[in-house]
Amino acid sequence: MTNTFKLDHNLDNYEWESRCCMGCAMCKHGDWIHVASDHNFSWICPEWQWGKFDNWGACGRTRIINSLLYGDLEYTDTLAQEAAFRCFSCGGCDVSDKRNLDLEILMMNQSLKVAFVDRGFGRPIHKQMIATLERTGNYYGLNQKDRKNWVASDIKVEKKADTLFFVGCWASFKDNAVAQATARVLNKAQVPFMMLDNETCCGNLQYQTGHLEKFKSAARFNLEKIRATGAKKVVASCAECYRNLKVEYPKVLDFATKDLGFEVLHSAELVDGLVKEGKLKAKGKMSMKATYHDPCSLGRLSEPWIPWEGIRTGGDISNSGWGQIHPRREFRRGQFGCYEAPRNLIKAIPGVELVEMLRNHSNSYHSGEGGGVYEAYPETAQFASDWRVKEAGLTGASAIITGCVHSKFMLNGALARVQNGINKVSHVIELVDEAYNK
Ligand code: SF4
Ligand code: SF4
Incomplete structure (x- = not known):
């Protein structure tokens, strides 16, 4: 089978994803090299971890999309709720899938939301x-x-x-x-x-x-x-x-x-x-053990956009050209997000020790604010924030530093529910202001 394909938000374009997904479920997990030491923190998909059923995650969503595209399922309000809008659009599934297959899972998730909204099933x-x-x-x-x-x-x-x-x-x-x-x-x-x-x-x-x-x-x-x-x-x-x-x-x-x-x-x-460049110099010394939360939007979702349109072949057993792509394209797999600049700033402050959570860089776990989930399903969003603060507490840090106002808000909210030694959440620019300006 040949697929002319454009990276856009037309759900029909992700029929290839819905067929090629092999149900391996790796999109639920972070990279095992980082997360295998503690199963509780192996998940990268907060939606699946909350719901523990595959409609709440990319591996089940591919099946649902296949059924929608072939007319075996209908667009309904129930399906919108249970298979589309609890997704945080955090892209964890996308980088995990791309360790195996290079399917466009995040684009597919987003296109499913667009398809529901176009049919009047927005939240x-x-x-x-x-x-x-x-x-x-x-x-x-x-x-x-x-x-x-x-x-x-x-x-x-x-x-x-x-x-x-x-x-x-x-x-x-x-x-x-x-x-x-x-x-x-x-x-x-x-x-x-x-x-x-x-x-x-x-x-x-x-x-x-x-x-x-x-x-x-x-x-x-x-x-x-x-x-x-x-x-x-x-x-x-x-x-x-x-x-x-x-x-x-x-x-x-x-x-x-x-x-x-x-x-x-x-x-x-x-x-x-x-x-x-030496244009800012820290004043005095702070005393803090801190861990850094990579916001999805600053990390794995921040690689420059490169449009692509072409042909994808294969994906069914009658065709041996499975997974071939013409013309060749540059994939965005999350590794070139903004990860080091905030860490450099934290480490440059005298007296601040940076310790890493199990899930860091492109393996980061979501803070709970994204995809409209906090607004529509606050219990799912708070579940994610709580797990992120639990993970931060395991590092022995007393502070979480992040690079997003929304992560700061969600993680701060979790401090009252998860009391584990983390007593402060700051944006990295506030820490810099404190260390360099005051
Ligand atoms: S990692 Fe990719 S192939 Fe595996 S279940 Fe998830 S979407 Fe399907
Ligand atoms: S974008 Fe995030 S919440 Fe949505 S399916 Fe992927 S990992 Fe799960």
Whole structure:
């Protein structure tokens, strides 16, 4: 069988995945080299670990998609709930599958959500939040005029600069400490930066919950605004904004990340470079044993987008050309995500010891905030956060450092439920601000 195939969000394109999946279930687990020492922390799929049944995970989802595509199952609200929308879109299954087969499992998961939304089976809470975003410019329904209230009098923002700080809704309205720390560190390192007038949401929930056309509009709108500023670099401290600007906007609008017209950097990447250039020097000494949580959006999901269209052959027993791909393509397997910059920053602070969790780098386990799961199924999201904090406690650390405002929120929430010696969760830019600025 021959399949002309384009990497996009049309579920029909993943019929090959639905046939080629061999049911090995490795997409439930992280890389055994890292996780085999403790079965409790071997899972990479939080959805499956919560539900313990294969409809809540990629290996069962491939079968369900096959049945949908061949008309053996119908799109229903029950199926939407039980086979699509509890997926965190964390990409753990995708990197695990690509150790074996190079199937496009995350694209398939996302396309299933799009297919359900297109048939009217989106989750009501997601629809409500998206309506609020369309009305107000942010998911919380807050006044856009208050978006820059976090800018304290000691923070210097330029009208025009090469660097644009894309703050994001969460840091603008809910976690001002991260926005302020980012701005203060840039000021300290003498990196002039500007911000957008009336910045609006990057559209993360729209993409992650299958509202593809709405997300495309957000992508076009934000790209036009950013390009009009002439910025050469766009820096974000929210890993979701970072991923959307760098990866998902090019993906849904069908071009390569390298053609964005500007460079997208996480604040950890920018600041790591500044520390190496000697533009920031730590003041005094801290005393802390910390572990680092790799946010999925900063790690395995952050590799540059490379469009691809071509032919895939095989996948059934009558054809010996199983798995052949023309033209050859560069696969994104998660190994080139942003992993070292935040670790370098933590290790450069005198008195801070970094210890690793079992699941780290591309094997990271999800924090619980993603895919719209926290909004629709908070019990599943909190289950994931609790397991991540349990794992962090095993390292003997007292603090979790992360690179995303959303991970920080979820892991902080778990501290009250899991009391195991972890008493602090910080964004890496806050730690840098504390060590270099105060
Ligand atoms: S999706 Fe990949 S890793 Fe998961 S069961 Fe199928 S072949 Fe195995
Ligand atoms: S994206 Fe994450 S939550 Fe969804 S099936 Fe894959 S590993 Fe599980």
